[in-house]
Amino acid sequence: MMGWLPENVSTYGKDIDRLFYIIYYITGTTFLLVTGALVIFLILYRQREGRRATYVHGNTTLEVIWTIVPAIILVVLSFMSQASWGHIKGRVPPSDIHVQVTAKQFNWEILYPGPDGKIGTADDLQMENELHVPVGKVVRVTLKAKDVIHSFFLPNLRLKQDAVPGREIQAWFEATKPGRYELPCAELCGFGHSGMLGHLTVHTADNYDKWVKEQWPSS
């Protein structure tokens, strides 16, 4: 599975990837042990003339061990996961940039608050499917949906959050590397679901200022 994950360019992505690998190693080892034991037993205990199967109904000590060990591992995994979960999906940290993304069949409407930083004022600017942010800044995204449920998915930033009609959902990310990344919809939203695709452009600080000047020349 190594190397198949898309390149990570967000601050919290490495926590997700680390957890992914921890679970990958734990489950991989378990799989090899269980399957190994299965195959060895199948060879050792295949039917042979003159040998009778062992007459045994169980073993309490063994059964207690193989109940408690997985239970401990799984509960520890829950608590390890909780720290990252709270960080990513809990309270949004103080943000430098705020955008509102409204999903609709089959586009992302991206609303920038403009120089005053407030949504719902005259200097707001709306773009279709193009999200521009600076590198190294916390970006807060207010997610809305006009018609059906969509899902805001940034594979390279390890962020996925459904946009639900009738709700405003807050999400955030901080990109660590400039570039252009894809922003597909991850929740079935109708016949145009496939191909509902936006782009995230992460600018360097200088380029971002330049981009802002182009969009709001008067300020």
Place this chain on the structure above:
Amino acid sequence: MSEAVATHAVHEELGLWRTYVFSTDHKMIAKQFLFLGLFMMILGGLMALMLRWQLAWPETQVPGTRWIPGPNMTDGYMNPAFYNTLFTMHATIMIFFVVMPILVGCFGNFLIPLMIGARDMAFPVLNMLSFWVGAVSGIVMLAGFFVPGGHAAGGWTSYAPLTAVTQYTGVNWGQNLWCMGLIILGISSLMGSINYITTIINMRAPGMTFFRLPLVIWSLFIVAVLLLLALPVLTSALAMLLLDRMAGTSFFLPEGGGEPLLWQHLFWFFGHPEVYILILPAMGIASDILSVFSRKPIFGYRAMAFSMIGIAFLSWIVWGHHMFQSGMSPTLGFSFMVTTMVIAVPSAIKTFNWLGTIWGGSIRFTTPMLNALAFVSMFVIGGLSGIFMASTPVDIFIHDTYFIVAHIHYVVFGGSVFGLFAAIYYWFPKMFGRMMNEPLGKIHFFATFIAYNCTFFPMHILGVGGMMRRIYNPLQYEFLKPLQQINIFITVSAVALGLAQIPFVINFFWSLFAGKKAERNPWKANTLEWVAPSPPPHGNFDAIPVVYRGPYEYSSPEVTEDYLPQNRQIVPQRAAAH
């Protein structure tokens, strides 16, 4: 009992109509469910192959489909809306009309009376109604393909508001019929589950205590309780969805004050127990078959029964793990993560006990045994991959990707379907009085096992690469283009998996008419169904058996043979003489 004997007596007078169509005999009803399920499996499988073709070679002509009229297909080219219909109906058919009818409908009906030593179900007429209501539901469901606007295209999870308003998908009567079909199926399943529960509680043979029941009966009992409690939740939710669609209510529509997440809560409150409804019977089947062909008692019988009860209880409090990214409170996410992690524990217990069962055995590699072993190893993969999405942060990335598709197929195909094949090969002699062909069975097994893994294992990689589920054309995305070779490999394997079922079909029908005649107990097994003739007549047993011991007394030192049927009485002095 006298009533059942009376039924037995009038059996000869029943005409063809009452024997094969409107039969009240649990064994005939079981066969009807089996044939319904196998027919639907062919439909569901062909739909899967069409989906796979589109994913490997997007927007090319799908071979052999030029007869399908527009607007679904245009001269063999698939339209995006029809792609959505196909994956919706593939899942709907496989879950509700293949795995449920075969594992629960067929084997529940066939095995419960035979294995508990009863002459029939508690309510034979209700049983017949349950099948025929199920058949009506199947007809309503298939009718959706023929209405203007096409069939349901909102996924088998049918998330509102997409499915609540016609304009969002363009599907009108298709979606209505989908809802109605499942509501009718819910009635069928309700009748079945009441019957199963009553029969198991009230009609066990003398001496058949709960802890002498075979584990497959335990699993079916627990499944019946889950069905009784879970299906009505889906039925209510579907009724609300229909009202939103047809009567102008807004349970799920925010513009009328409704709540889209309500649908997801209701759906998954049913949906997660449903997953266990699909897998528990297979667990019971595998437990029985592993014990028989290892010639060894099941390891930790009580732990096996209690872990299934534990799974059933926990299955009610894990539904939120389907909704981690839905906008549900992240605090709630933590609770659901813990319960989801905990539900892996009883599954782990079962796996280790299966290993304990074959340890020290004298293993016979028959076709049913091979399928049961495949069930165990595939269920291990499906269970372990579940831990990835139980971890909320990892789920952020893999939610709604092919990782989930891989996981569900390892559980429902690798688990339930291998369990289903194991059960068919194992009980075919009892059901039809003839043996299935072993070499053909082995060809079917190995071909299926290899093609199955080549089809579904690489889907984990697609998911880790970020490929979203339910997309029509992966080539629309730059980041998915490097994964396209994997998609092609999967499709080729899926075609092989389809072809691998041909030996099964040949074996099934050939054995049905020309297989070797089966004796009463061809596998030398302990449970009561093998006491009855093969196939058992109406009324099952010559005389109701009396049960003296548990179902897994293989290689017992009390007897020289390596099996000891539940109904054999051992007189102490004679046993001492051995």
